[in-house]
Amino acid sequence: MADVAVLGAGSWGTTFAKALADGGSSTVLWARRAEAAREIDQSRRNTRYLPGIDLPASLHATADIREALAGASQVYLAVPSQHLRQVLRDHGEAIAPEAPVVSLMKGVEAGTRLRMSEVIAEELRIDAGRIAVVSGPNLALEIAQEQPTAAVVSSSSPETARDVARRARNDYFHSFINNDVVGTEFGGVLKNLVAVAIGIVDGVGYGENTKASIMTRGLSEVTDFAVAFGAERETMRGLAGLGDLIATCGSPLSRNFTAGRLLGMGYSRTDVIARMEQTAEGLASVEPVAQLAEQRGVRMPILEQVRLVLDGAMDPRDIAPHLTTDDEPIEE
Ligand SMILES: NC(=O)c1ccc[n+]([C@@H]2O[C@H](COP(=O)([O-])OP(=O)(O)OC[C@H]3O[C@@H](n4cnc5c(N)ncnc54)[C@H](O)[C@@H]3O)[C@@H](O)[C@H]2O)c1
Ligand SMILES: O=P(O)(O)OC[C@H](O)CO
Known part of the structure; x- marks a missing residue:
């Protein structure tokens, strides 16, 4: 025993x-x-x-x-x-x-x-x-x-x-x-979605400015979401938030990053799932997290764009740290 x-x-x-x-x-x-x-x-x-x-x-x-x-x-x-x-x-x-x-x-x-x-x-x-x-x-x-x-x-x-x-x-x-169970758990879930976005821009061939912009805006998006569900803002700056975001978005070892990279290279969602030999949780979490965000009225432009790329409704080259439909400047 x-x-x-x-x-x-x-x-x-x-x-x-x-x-x-x-x-x-x-x-x-x-x-x-x-x-x-x-x-x-x-x-x-x-x-x-x-x-x-x-x-x-x-x-x-x-x-x-x-x-x-x-x-x-x-x-x-x-x-x-x-x-x-x-x-x-x-x-x-x-x-x-x-x-x-x-x-x-x-x-x-x-x-x-x-x-x-x-x-x-x-x-x-x-x-x-x-x-x-x-x-x-x-x-x-x-x-x-x-x-x-x-x-x-x-x-x-x-x-x-x-x-x-x-x-x-x-x-x-x-x-x-x-x-802070809510923040710790959502930190791990949501960084996967940002890592998919970073993988997509890496697959397209964009460089560090694009990645840093999406990571930074991604952290803000993740924080707004988690706080709306009762998480503490501080948790999202800790190991389960920022820490995991840095590790996952910056490493080819990450399966979420890898899945995003394949999407950025032009593979479809079905092809990506078929090619992944290990679990990329982000792919299955996009839809439920997007629904939760809608429920609470949290704006998540990066998640929304990942969803569109996954659905084949957006060219990966168009992914950006904001919604392309934003007409007016918004506060950082
Ligand atoms: N790998 C990492 O670096 C890492 C780090 C932290 C957290 N996680 C999380 O850990 C969890 C597991 O990920 P992983 O990386 O070990 O995945 P993995 O793809 O490496 O392994 C998944 C394991 O689950 C088993 N499995 C598959 N379907 C199953 C089923 N229907 N019932 C029971 N077992 C089944 C597989 O046989 C395999 O042993 C994920 O939620 C992931 O986000 C992974
Ligand atoms: O390989 P990923 O993308 O599932 O990331 C693994 C861990 O969650 C990193 O902390």
Whole structure:
């Protein structure tokens, strides 16, 4: 029986499980595919998602989710956002009654427009104080290579945030804490959308001025959105907001940036999805976030343009840090 369980053996689940194990927790990782579990357990490698990375001996993997959850005192979730609900519906009752449940994901559920912590609360019917989310500038491969990185653990319960942050740290990974779950979660979701926009302009061939303009206006857009839903403005200037925006928009390791780049090069949404071998959460989050923004009356010109490019209704060359229909100058 392990101290902690991580569900999802893609690039982030495997990396986070390694970080937990390197921090001293005996860790079990659930992989959906039996071959993946076998490779991690026996060869200490996950070649599909983390080529070249040696995994620690204290990390055990299994394809049996019930075995993974048995007795785990903390449960970390790292499956694609659109599939979380089903995993919890099928196996949630195997989670130990007091165990904190921690979302490592950065997406919004398409049909319901719910954040992952909301999906967890709804499916498991547990108190919000037992739920935490982790977010920050956390490109998996860099962390798997043990490059120094920080993240923030957020929970409405300071005790839960602290308990999780104590486990989720080691020599190369540091966890801060906060209690702004809405801001921390939306920071991770929304930077993906700005990263798609930055990828698009990169694919078109535009340079640093265009990217910096879109990143800066993107942060303002992300902040307005998150604050409209109850987030603290300060959170958006922290690791889960600005920090993650910088990392994701500036790195070819980012799948959202990569998806945007393909769009900018002229590939259609369908082609991009077919070419992506890993999860680019931003693609599925565009529509629900746009609907949420409309609901609250938040103006999101960059998101709107990403949506138009994805729908094939706008030439990627026309994407700009403002809506091209703006006639009059507006306040920065
Ligand atoms: N990779 C990163 O750098 C990183 C960093 C921080 C947060 N995240 C977030 O972590 C989450 C997971 O992303 P990832 O990078 O590990 O994705 P990934 O594409 O690398 O891996 C996804 C994993 O989920 C599994 N999976 C696919 N469909 C499933 C289903 N129906 N049910 C259960 N499991 C399924 C896959 O087998 C795979 O193991 C995303 O929300 C992402 O935004 C990723
Ligand atoms: O590869 P991406 O675009 O999903 O980004 C990964 C992490 O969220 C970066 O913090």
